Amino acid sequence: MAAAGGVLLLNVRSPPSGQSKALKRKLQSPHGNPPLKRKCKPSGGSFKKCTTEADIREKGNSSKKPLPKKQLSDSQNESLKSRPFVKTSSLFRNNPDIPEIHRKAVQQVQEDVFTSDSFSQLDLHPHLISTITTVLKICSMTSVQKQTIPVLLQGKDALVRSQTGSGKTLAYGIPLVQSLQGMKPKIQRSDGPYALILVPTRELALQSFETMQKLLKPFAWVVPGVLMGGEKRKSEKARLRKGINILISTPGRLVDHIKSTECIHFRRTRWLIIDEADRILDLGFEKDIAVILNALNAERETRQNVLLSATLTEGVTRLADISLNDPISISIADKIQDRLKPASQEGKEAISSSMFMDQENFAVPEKLKQYVIMVPSKLRLVTLAAFILEKCKFEKRNKMIVFFSSCEQVEFHYELLLKVLSGGLESEQRECLSVSSAHFQFLRLHGNMEQEERTEVFQEFLKSKTGILLCTDVAARGLDLPQVTWIIQYNAPASPAEYIHRIGRTARIGCHGNSLLVLAPSEAEYVSLLASHKINVSEIKMEKVLSSLMKDNRFKLPRSGNKKSCGTDPQEVRERATVLQTKFENYVHSSEGTVRWAKKAPLCGERQQSYPRSLRLQHGASVGDFSALQSFLCAYTTYPRNLKHIFHIKSLHLGHVAKSFGLRDAPQNLSALPAVGSKKKIKARQKRPDLLKKTHGKHRLAEILRSEYSSGMDTGVSKVKKKKKQRKPGNQKIPT
Numbered sequence: 206m207a208a209a210g211g212v213l214l215l216n217v218r219s220p221p222s223g224q225s226k227a228l229k230r231k232l233q234s235p236h237g238n239p240p241l242k243r244k245c246k247p248s249g250g251s252f253k254k255c256t257t258e259a260d261i262r263e264k265g266n267s268s269k270k271p272l273p274k275k276q277l278s279d280s281q282n283e284s285l286k287s288r289p290f291v292k293t294s295s296l297f298r299n300n301p302d303i304p305e306i307h308r309k310a311v312q313q314v315q316e317d318v319f320t321s322d323s324f325s326q327l328d329l330h331p332h333l334i335s336t337i338t339t340v341l342k343i344c345s346m347t348s349v350q351k352q353t354i355p356v357l358l359q360g361k362d363a364l365v366r367s368q369t370g371s372g373k374t375l376a377y378g379i380p381l382v383q384s385l386q387g388m389k390p391k392i393q394r395s396d397g398p399y400a401l402i403l404v405p406t407r408e409l410a411l412q413s414f415e416t417m418q419k420l421l422k423p424f425a426w427v428v429p430g431v432l433m434g435g436e437k438r439k440s441e442k443a444r445l446r447k448g449i450n451i452l453i454s455t456p457g458r459l460v461d462h463i464k465s466t467e468c469i470h471f472r473r474t475r476w477l478i479i480d481e482a483d484r485i486l487d488l489g490f491e492k493d494i495a496v497i498l499n500a501l502n503a504e505r506e507t508r509q510n511v512l513l514s515a516t517l518t519e520g521v522t523r524l525a526d527i528s529l530n531d532p533i534s535i536s537i538a539d540k541i542q543d544r545l546k547p548a549s550q551e552g553k554e555a556i557s558s559s560m561f562m563d564q565e566n567f568a569v570p571e572k573l574k575q576y577v578i579m580v581p582s583k584l585r586l587v588t589l590a591a592f593i594l595e596k597c598k599f600e601k602r603n604k605m606i607v608f609f610s611s612c613e614q615v616e617f618h619y620e621l622l623l624k625v626l627s628g629g630l631e632s633e634q635r636e637c638l639s640v641s642s643a644h645f646q647f648l649r650l651h652g653n654m655e656q657e658e659r660t661e662v663f664q665e666f667l668k669s670k671t672g673i674l675l676c677t678d679v680a681a682r683g684l685d686l687p688q689v690t691w692i693i694q695y696n697a698p699a700s701p702a703e704y705i706h707r708i709g710r711t712a713r714i715g716c717h718g719n720s721l722l723v724l725a726p727s728e729a730e731y732v733s734l735l736a737s738h739k740i741n742v743s744e745i746k747m748e749k750v751l752s753s754l755m756k757d758n759r760f761k762l763p764r765s766g767n768k769k770s771c772g773t774d775p776q777e778v779r780e781r782a783t784v785l786q787t788k789f790e791n792y793v794h795s796s797e798g799t800v801r802w803a804k805k806a807p808l809c810g811e812r813q814q815s816y817p818r819s820l821r822l823q824h825g826a827s828v829g830d831f832s833a834l835q836s837f838l839c840a841y842t843t844y845p846r847n848l849k850h851i852f853h854i855k856s857l858h859l860g861h862v863a864k865s866f867g868l869r870d871a872p873q874n875l876s877a878l879p880a881v882g883s884k885k886k887i888k889a890r891q892k893r894p895d896l897l898k899k900t901h902g903k904h905r906l907a908e909i910l911r912s913e914y915s916s917g918m919d920t921g922v923s924k925v926k927k928k929k930k931q932r933k934p935g936n937q938k939i940p941t
């Protein structure tokens with residue numbers, strides 16, 4: 206018997222007393238919202254039994270229907286009184302059909318990662334070769350290294366494309382170190398930067414810095430340094446003053462120093478390396494790059510320039526035009542395609558072949574198995590949880606990254622999964638903590654975290670053999686996290702290129718790996734889109750993933766009699782999924798704060814106070830302006846125009862989506878855009894229509910999403926008090 210609006214009352218064992226109180230409050234309209242629609246009113250201050258376990262059966266067996274309350278014995282009544290009921294919804298009703306995936310299998314672009322050639326074949330300093338073999342423990346070159354290193358050693362500019370995890374960092378790092386260690390007169394620390402390496406994220410900056418440190422071991426007079434935001438500006442200035450010869454930075458942070466740090470200069474900068482070049486151009490970095498190029502050009506005429514990425518897209522042509530001088534194009538996949546072509550075609554191809562000819566078909570690591578799962582919105586959360594349970598509890602030895610489309614979703618799911626799957630809920634602790642918590646190590650990484658914590662998390666996940674990292678695209682590019690076995694894309698990426706980078710966090714340098722893309726039925730066409738870029742995905746059925754719940758008795762429904770579970774009985778799988786969903790909902794509805802956190806932006810001034818205490822303590826102001834659901838909707842509106850037919854906000858059922866955030870109802874009056882900032886800020890915007898315009902709609906969204914990659918300092922609205930350093934006009938002025 207379903208209550209109004211498809212809501213059921215389900216009796217599950219021992220919910221925490223706090224939760225039942227919260228439920229009562231909810232029913233009494235704690236936020237001033239209208240009370241939830243129910244057919245069954247609570248009697249005598251406690252919840253009346255409306256539905257039992259049998260009621261969640263879609264095709265209910267009449268013999269299993271509950272006895273009416275009046276027919277229950279006194280002892281049964283007593284036991285029911287002591288077992289409060291938990292509201293949940295029907296997960297398996299009114300879902301859209303899951304479409305069949307029709308697409309032809311495509312021949313994926315593949316690259317040979319390794320060559321049999323050793324580094325000793327190159328004209329490198331013997332100490333550099335011994336560092337490569339003893340410190341980095343690398344013997345033979347990868348294909349991209351074999352092709353790139355000689356070109357860069359000749360002093361040429363290059364545009365380098367090779368698949369994720371194929372060794373591009375060393376492809377530029379080795380020739381850079383070879384060139385700088387041999388300079389006469391010997392490089393002095395106080396000379397300042399000879400090389401500038403730009404990367405899109407702080408973690409990648411840190412990683413590249415560590416690689417350079419290793420390569421420079423025998424050449425201690427060449428000093429690498431990193432500027433990445435989040436650190437005190439003062440200490441970075443001090444390091445710049447002392448001298449950094451190989452400067453690794455995120456664009457935003459570097460621009461900040463260009464504008465505010467007197468001692469920064471590029472008089473001797475003869476290398477510019479832009480890693481993840483296509484990403485650096487996205488989301489507004491272009492402006493920063495223009496400032497940087499102007500600063501470089503103003504101080505030195507010639508420079509060797511290198512652009513690298515696994516996905517050099519059209520945007521890079523523009524960057525290549527303004528930053529490269531007669532570059533050599535290196536594309537490993539193209540080389541292989543050429544080899545596979547009949548001899549008669551080769552000449553023709555060579556003439557028309559350009560770096561960007563095949564740019565929309567990206568190479569995928571050979572040992573990477575890609576899967577897709579089609580999940581109706583309501584079932585997303587339980588399916589994700591079941592998948593995590595299967596891979597990280599029952600299979601073990603898995604290390605997983607789960608990508609979300611916003612910082613708020615990462616925080617929210619981190620808390621939710623930690624509490625519910627790791628047995629962090631009070632009620633669970635007694636029964637299950639010892640069993641389950643040992644299997645899960647949840648970590649999270651996103652652009653709204655304090656830098657110190659970001660670095661800690663990154664290092665911890667780097668070193669651990671297992672664990673689940675929930676993150677935004679801040680971890681999608683360049684990060685080399687060993688032994689990652691699964692990549693989950695819980696929200697689809699905005700482009701096939703981003704898909705390639707996300708999945709590229711596994712199956713690196715010839716290793717095995719797996720990826721899973723979660724799509725709603727309305728998003729099924731994304732599979733064809735991937736196929737059009739020569740990306741093949743195989744389907745995993747949602748039912749199969751949910752059946753993992755049969756292995757976890759925490760989600761077993763207390764059944765009438767002693768009926769045994771029968772393997773993967775689909776009905777019991779559904780029951781267990783419902784129990785799990787109920788646990789999520791109980792947690793979310795356990796306080797007003799969590800409900801609001803899941804649902805919508807806090808009111809002005811009460812932002813932090815209403816979040817769970819643990820969150821406030823842990824993350825301080827890091828929980829942003831958005832709630833999780835709102836931020837999801839917001840991100841959904843930012844899919845590019847050419848994907849709107851697949852990801853359109855109108856195709857989402859808000860009530861169903863709310864379920865996947867552990868909410869029992871669709872929020873009322875939810876606008877896709879949040880109430881941004883404080884009353885003061887809003888007032889200021891009213892006075893400044895230009896600002897309002899600037900921060901409105903998509904621009905605002907782009908800014909928010911871009912914050913993932915920002916320097917961590919307010920570079921947009923200039924707070925720089927120091928007088929801007931006057932620079933000589935450059936010979937190649939780039940408009941900003």
Ligand SMILES: Nc1ncnc2c1ncn2[C@@H]1O[C@H](COP(=O)(O)OP(=O)(O)OP(=O)(O)O)[C@@H](O)[C@H]1O
Nearest residue numbers: 343345346347369370371372373374515683685714
């Ligand atoms: N010649 C080599 N032999 C074995 N391992 C190597 C070799 N060169 C690099 N590696 C290792 O391969 C891993 C991936 O390298 P790297 O991070 O440079 O890849 P990438 O091509 O830049 O990937 P992405 O496109 O994701 O940024 C690193 O752990 C690196 O140490």
